[in-house]
Every structure is written in C-alpha cells, then in structure tokens.
Amino acid sequence: MSILNEPQGAAAAEGSYVDEQPVRRKQPGSSAVKWLTTTDHKTIGTMYLVTSFAFFLIGGVMALLMRAELARPGLQIMTNEQFNQAFTMHGTIMLLMFATPLFAGFANWIMPLQIGAPDVAFPRLNMFAYWLYL
Structure with missing residues (x-):
C-alpha cells in the first residue's frame, strides 16, 4: 500500500477550505x-512614562x-522677572510633572506583575487618575 500525501498548498489552491476569514x-x-480609553495597566504605565518624559524635556x-x-x-535672553518665573516653573515641572508621575508610571507597569495580579x-x-494628571 502506498499513502499519497497531498501538499497543503494544493488543497488551498483548489478552494476546498471554506472557513477562511476575510481580511479585516x-x-x-x-x-x-x-490607547486613550484603555484600562490595561501596562498601557497606562507607558502613557505615564511617555508624558513624564515630555515634561522632562x-x-x-x-x-x-x-x-x-x-x-x-x-541680560541676554530673559528679563529678571522672566528668569524668576522660569526658575519656579522649572522646579515645579521637574518635581510635580516629571519625578512623581515617573514613579507612578513604573508602579503601574511593574507592581501588578510583581505580585502576580x-x-x-x-x-x-x-x-481617570492619568487623565487628571494630564
């Protein structure tokens, strides 16, 4: 006895497979x-990290x-008043808009993985907390 093995491509070429899914x-x-409506902790953590990096820049x-x-x-670039404003804004942005959300981003990304949740x-x-931050 001999067994005939038909190549898989030949059966597909004849159109014998009806259950093919259309391309969507x-x-x-x-x-x-x-991305904007996700509830996945990894995606939200990534959004925190990307946004905090933008504030870092x-x-x-x-x-x-x-x-x-x-x-x-x-005086070269800024007046005294503008320098004081830039100094204050720099400190506020680096502390509240970069460092704190950076911690929140890493916590969102890593903590559920560490505890197995x-x-x-x-x-x-x-x-919602991310959107309040943004």
Missing part, C-alpha cells in the same frame, strides 16, 4: 482610541535657557 482592516484612528529646555542666561553677566484593582480609576 482597522478603522482609521482605532489605535488612538484604544520641557523642564530641561527651561534649565538650558536659565544656564544660557547665567553664562555672562547682564492580572490587572490593578480599579482599572478605570487608574485611567
């Missing part, structure tokens, strides 16, 4: 809506402007 395309903007630019102002005596206790409240 994503709706435009569906990934953005998915803003605070860093303010620090560069202040250091450029102090490079020489006299599938998700955080209140995922919608977690996302």
Whole structure:
C-alpha cells in the first residue's frame, strides 16, 4: 500500500477550505482610541512614562535657557522677572510633572506583575487618575 500525501498548498489552491476569514482592516484612528480609553495597566504605565518624559524635556529646555542666561553677566535672553518665573516653573515641572508621575508610571507597569495580579484593582480609576494628571 502506498499513502499519497497531498501538499497543503494544493488543497488551498483548489478552494476546498471554506472557513477562511476575510481580511479585516482597522478603522482609521482605532489605535488612538484604544490607547486613550484603555484600562490595561501596562498601557497606562507607558502613557505615564511617555508624558513624564515630555515634561522632562520641557523642564530641561527651561534649565538650558536659565544656564544660557547665567553664562555672562547682564541680560541676554530673559528679563529678571522672566528668569524668576522660569526658575519656579522649572522646579515645579521637574518635581510635580516629571519625578512623581515617573514613579507612578513604573508602579503601574511593574507592581501588578510583581505580585502576580492580572490587572490593578480599579482599572478605570487608574485611567481617570492619568487623565487628571494630564
């Protein structure tokens, strides 16, 4: 006796498989809506980290402007009042908009994985807290 093995490509070429799924395309903007309305702790943690890094860049630019102002005596870039405002905003941004959310982002991302939980206790409240931060 002999066994005939038909190549898998030949059966598919004849159209014998009826249960093939049609190709589905994503709706435009569906990934953005998915990211903005997610309750996944990893995605929310990533959003915290990305947003805090953006605030780090803003605070860093303010620090560069202040250091450029102090490079020489006299006024080069900013007035005294603008320098004081930039100094205060730099401190506030780096402390409240960068460092604190950075901790929250790492906690959101890592803590459920460390304790073996599938998700955080209140995922919608977690996302609401991110939107309050933003």
